[in-house]
Amino acid sequence: xxxxxxxxxxxxxxxxxxxxxxxxxxxxxxxxxxxxxxxxxxxxxxxxxxxxxxxxxxxxxxxxxxxxxxxxxxxxxxxxxxxxxxxxxxxxxxxxxxxxxxxxxxxxxxxxxxxxxxxxxxxxxxxxxxxxxxxxxxxxxxxxxxxxxxxxxxxxxxxxxxxxxxxxxxxxxxxxxxxxxxxxxxxxxxxxxxxxxxxxxxxxxxxxxxxxxxxxxxxxxxxxxxxxxxxxxxxxxxxxxxxxxxxxxxxxxxxxxxxxxxxxxxxxxxxxxxxxxxxxxxxxxxxxxxxxxxxxxxxxxxxxxxxxxxxxxxxxxxxxxxxxxxxxxxxxxxxxxxxxxxxxxxxxxxxxxxxxxxxx
Numbered sequence: 150x151x152x153x154x155x156x157x158x159x160x161x162x163x164x165x166x167x168x169x170x171x172x173x174x175x176x177x178x179x180x181x182x183x184x185x186x187x188x189x190x191x192x193x194x195x196x197x198x199x200x201x202x203x204x205x206x207x208x209x210x211x212x213x214x215x216x217x218x219x220x221x222x223x224x225x226x227x228x229x230x231x232x233x234x235x236x237x238x239x240x241x242x243x244x245x246x247x248x249x250x251x252x253x254x255x256x257x258x259x260x261x262x263x264x265x266x267x268x269x270x271x272x273x274x275x276x277x278x279x280x281x282x283x284x285x286x287x288x289x290x291x292x293x294x295x296x297x298x299x300x301x302x303x304x305x306x307x308x309x310x311x312x313x314x315x316x317x318x319x320x321x322x323x324x325x326x327x328x329x330x331x332x333x334x335x336x337x338x339x340x341x342x343x344x345x346x347x348x349x350x351x352x353x354x355x356x357x358x359x360x361x362x363x364x365x366x367x368x369x370x371x372x373x374x375x376x377x378x379x380x381x382x383x384x385x386x387x388x389x390x391x392x393x394x395x396x397x398x399x400x401x402x403x404x405x406x407x408x409x410x411x412x413x414x415x416x417x418x419x420x421x422x423x424x425x426x427x428x429x430x431x432x433x434x435x436x437x438x439x440x441x442x443x444x445x446x447x448x449x450x451x452x453x454x455x456x457x458x459x460x461x462x463x464x465x466x467x468x469x470x471x472x473x474x475x476x477x478x479x480x481x482x483x484x485x486x487x488x489x490x491x492x493x494x495x496x497x498x499x500x501x502x503x504x505x506x507x508x509x
Contacts, residue, residue: 195287395480407463419466
């Protein structure tokens, strides 16, 4: 145990994992990917949900998870599917590199491991798209390994238990060490999920229900009377603005779409054609519409302009079937906005004719 962890744990008693597990047995959330009490978790479902849940909410993921599981019920089915089918089902969920890594990982599990996921953190880390957090989550939840699983909910719980005053982005190593000190040898998978549920249900960002918390007697933030002071506020992120142009090429009820390069933003996704986004103002002429979209590290202002001839390889997509194209949110919103504005213009009543003046 490090000196920092020892110093934290001396302030109050060490939280009791047994108390948390007893609470979890009574109040655990029912989630589509979670095994029932007494059931063994399916590594494929655990992996699929953990990849989808990265930087996304449970509410947003649930319908995508259901569609993916219906279309790809096993890792072998996912590995055998064309990447384009995977990207289409993922469209709208964001962070599209996850979808490409999902497909690559499924293929690696089938080709290297006979369709069975490795059961250790080290083995899982060798697979595409599986980092430290995801490996720990799968190892703990699917294989009951004593791994330290630290997501955003767990970070908040730990920062309050031990009154960590630094922003979470700077406190990650210390938080992980504190979680490692807490993980029990028995039921480590349930412990990981219990910590997540505690953060989601009780130790919420605002209005935490501390009197219902099974760990409140050992929580320094609760003892202080100001639990919402923890974790410390994030450092303010200043996002630069980029500008871009998307071409709207329409013909016979169809719109011209392209496939973005495999690497980079929205890699491999269907899109409207146009040049790369830059920090300079991209368009000075009239635009059919403008879409503003916030990515993790920058804000994009995308002007949609009319064009006549395709300049890049692509395909004609019927506007009536635009939802089947697998457009990411940015381009789906752009298409919806242009179509809506076109309908508004076509439904405008004609101007009344002016009467000629009566001759005197």
